[in-house]
Amino acid sequence: MAKYAKHVYTDQAQIAALEAWVRQLPGEARVQLTLDDGSRLLGTVAVQPTVQSFRDESENEGVNGLLRLDDLDSPVQQHLVWLDSIREVRPLPPIQP
Template identity: 50%
Template sequence: MAQFAERVVTDQAEIERLKAMILVLDEEARVEVELDDGQVLAGAVAIKPTLQVFIDPQGNEGTNGVLRLDDALEPEKPHFIPLASIVRVRRLEPDQPTILRRED
């Protein structure tokens, strides 16, 4: 049974962008993410996300995933972030300055 999400992705280029993002989001990696609403969150990746099938509010089936990010300032307060809402990922480790940005 598919899960529900506010937004699903069906465009192949956007699915490839989500796949590339997952490569950067290693378990326990310290990252900063910028969301499409302008919010910026920093923390540690709790579990490497995967792509899954979701259904949006209109009943359309598509792809998305969920990033569980343990907040840098309040680790006991995890964020569950839909991958499709992330516009930028920046690794915070000194040897991993990876930046991935969505091109709109």
């Protein structure tokens, strides 16, 4: 796991927002993410992310979280997404057998 994050948070409201994303991203959930740059990713959550301690480039300690998302069209392709870059999580229907 990474030791450094571009952004780290110590404010309780910001930490609560990160934890809210975690609750929407259970393991094996199929989701569409909208990121802060407007891009969208479709995939399966490999493992539910957690909020963890990181340092920023100035060595300030705080929290963030990293999500591993397996691409929906190409599951061997993995996306690593910082929780603070997520703007929307839309659940997708499960695969029908």
